[in-house]
Amino acid sequence: MSAPAQPDRFHFLHIDLNSFFASVEQQLHPEYRGRPLAVVPTMADTTSCIAASYEAKALGIKTGTQVGEAKKICPDIILIAGNHAEYARYSHEIAKAVELACPVSHTPSIDEMVCELIGREQEPPRARKIALEIKQSIYKNVGEALRCSIGMAPNRYLAKIASDMQKPDGLIGLLPSQLPRAIAHLDLRDLPGVGARTEVRLHAKNITTMEQLLALDRNGMHKLWDSVWGDRLYHWLRGADSGDDGAPVSSGVQKTLGHSHVLGPEHRSHEGSWAVAHKLLHKAAMRLRMEKFYTNSLTVTIRFALTKEQTERIKSKRHTSGIKHSGWAMEARFRECQDTLTLLEALRGVWAQRPQGPDFAKPFFVGVTLRNLIPEDEHQPELFADPNNRADLSVTMDKLNLKYGHTTLHFAGMLPARESAPTRIAFTQIPVQYGVDYM
Structure with missing residues (x-):
């Protein structure tokens, strides 16, 4: 007997600040807006870019690009030594701006925030309205150069995936009735937790596309990952919220x-x-x-x-x-x-x-x-x-x-x-x- 269909509701919003470090620099320095810019740890050609503005990304410069190579691609690129104090300050200010529209339930990193929706907030039109209010609150209360992409989904794992599907300034929702076909076009590397090494392992087991991964049943997913992670991933990709959504909130005990x-x-x-x-x-x-x-x-x-x-x-x-x-x-x-x-x-x-x-x-x-x-x-x-x-x-x-x-x-x-x-x-x-x- 198949499980009953889930109601079409969004339980989580995942907010991803677009090119955060570079955007903060463009907010601080209006003269840098609209220009290729990269944030670097130190001013040395042998180091790597830790953030790039969208103008730089359009030229092929991204996180991890060596500074010397970035200069060859764009001789006029603006290089700025990262300022952690400013990025931390802006992260706090953005969190306050988000809170004006919806409480922040979790902060996975300095440039990500998660909001958990309750009651009628989960209805798609209301969830979308809250997401738009979050964008407007950041723009109005923190800075016009700061943009975010927001993913809406029935669990946190899918909400994070959705936040990466449209950048910059995106807003994507993944409803249970649309799953898993709505993510079938993605690459395996688009899944949180699937890096280069995991991708190699999957390829070795003849799983090279998202369609092939989604075609597996629960037992197949368990065998593929050789752990309970495969069972969880099977459910998450279909919209279930198992209570352990792939980005568990810390127990509060630092190790x-x-x-x-x-x-x-x-x-x-x-x-x-x-x-x-x-x-x-x-x-x-x-x-x-x-x-x-x-x-x-x-x-x-x-x-x-x-x-x-x-x-x-x-x-x-x-x-x-x-x-x-x-x-x-x-x-x-x-x-x-x-x-x-x-x-x-x-x-x-x-x-x-x-x-x-x-x-x-x-x-x-x-x-x-x-x-x-x-x-x-x-x-x-x-x-x-x-x-x-x-x-x-x-x-x-x-x-x-x-x-x-x-x-x-x-x-x-x-x-x-x-x-x-x-x-x-x-x-x-x-x-x-x-x-x-x-x-």
Whole structure:
């Protein structure tokens, strides 16, 4: 017996801010509107564009295009070093503007928002009216250069798909009665969660088109993905809301916290990379306390640039900058803590065990991640008080750094990298302002 037909209603709106970083720059600088523009992490030809305006996209310049290549395509392209503080501010302002039309239920990233519709809001005409009000509210209350595409669908997975189907400034709805034929023309890569590697796996199993994927029954989808993900995807693509829609809202318990940095040429040495790692830990430890966590695990990741000769005998990967490299990572476990000195001791212990020798002489990337985060209210206090008052020292440092800047007071080891590794643009989370700086 077949399942009863679902009513033609929209349960979710997915708002995707179009070319967000580039649009913010065009909002801030009216003289850049209508011109090819790209946002870059640093002013170097070897780095890659992290956002491009629609004028640049029309020329073939997109996210990931190397800056040097973008200049060849368009010698007059405007290049702007990304400003995370402005993007975070605009993201907050846009969220406020959206809230004037409909409550925001979830923020998947800095340039995406989700609204859950209730009651008669789910009726297609009313849902469309709300979507148009959201667009108008952003235009009126935040800026005329900021546009968004909105997807309307019975579940969040389809709403995200719909938001990508018409850009810029699109509005697409996918109703249960139209599914799955309404998405049969899409590419497999248009499905959230299907990247290059997954596409290769699907091709190896003779699934090369969306029509072939949609022709599978539930058991076929389960076998294709070899997991319950296939069962869920089968239902989502047909409009069902299973309660786990492919982009689950966080439980609220954060698991990791950290920072990473591609080293400048002046720091691509053992001494320079240590100073940068020290600064990354300084920032992570301060965030740990600001966000009220303890940790008992620290992981260090280092990537080493390789010469052409070295790549012939060492397994390597290619960074987005074009650098071929090898990688190394190691974890340290210790008692629960949140003070910088204890974490620094763990960092020193791991650092002493990093690989050394000619093949590891040029570190170009360092990452420091704090894992197994424990909320303060779940932390078990030590039986004996800290004899060195490490916690009090960290609290005192935080007070000064919040007031005057995050690098005002620090340990000497990070001095050579004091101005390095600034807070960069965040894609999956919105930077938070602590004191006078963002992190």
